[in-house]
Amino acid sequence: MSRKAPVNEGSGEIDITEILSRIPHRYPFLLVDRCEEYRPSESIVGIKCVTVNEPFFQGHFPDYPVMPGVLIVEAIAQTGAVLMSKSLEVDVAGKTILFMSLDNCRFRSPVRPGDVIRMPVEVIKHRGDIFKFRGRALVGDKLAAECEFAAMVVETQ
Numbered sequence: 687m688s689r690k691a692p693v694n695e696g697s698g699e700i701d702i703t704e705i706l707s708r709i710p711h712r713y714p715f716l717l718v719d720r721c722e723e724y725r726p727s728e729s730i731v732g733i734k735c736v737t738v739n740e741p742f743f744q745g746h747f748p749d750y751p752v753m754p755g756v757l758i759v760e761a762i763a764q765t766g767a768v769l770m771s772k773s774l775e776v777d778v779a780g781k782t783i784l785f786m787s788l789d790n791c792r793f794r795s796p797v798r799p800g801d802v803i804r805m806p807v808e809v810i811k812h813r814g815d816i817f818k819f820r821g822r823a824l825v826g827d828k829l830a831a832e833c834e835f836a837a838m839v840v841e842t843q
Contacts, residue, residue: 698724700768708771709764710782714741717761718768718805727773729808732765738799753797758831759788762821765805766837770817780843786816791833801825815839 700708700721711717723731736753743751767783770776776783797803804824811818816838823831 698722700724705768709767711764717757718764721768727809727812730765730769732805734761734803736797736799736801736803751799755793755831758797758823759791759833762805762807762823762833763835765807766819766821769807770837776839780841781839782842783837784840786836786838789834793831794829797825797830
């Protein structure tokens, strides 16, 4: 009997079980809870449910908790890594996906406990094992952050 959550094949949805099998991040640094609207080598939407229990809120800031902007960007990048891993069927036993660059990054509004971040990521350019992306972080219809970034597949063994 499998303990994996049922996945609606062909639906474009990626659950936490599959995310854990596709990228090496783990708590407290896994910043994507699920993905939707997966289109191979084109786009994906990552979802992060932000709770007051996130470890970074203890120090950022105790009286007015705000998710650090660099972690919002990391969540967007992890969403891109899920898109790459699934599109290229990366063998995570011997390879990983690393962040290469970040451009045109802007922070527009704070992300707070209770927010759900929706992160649409689209491929701008793809050549071999290197992808360039455009990503955004939205809370409701409000833009929290946006950036362009690149990532590549590297051998780990």
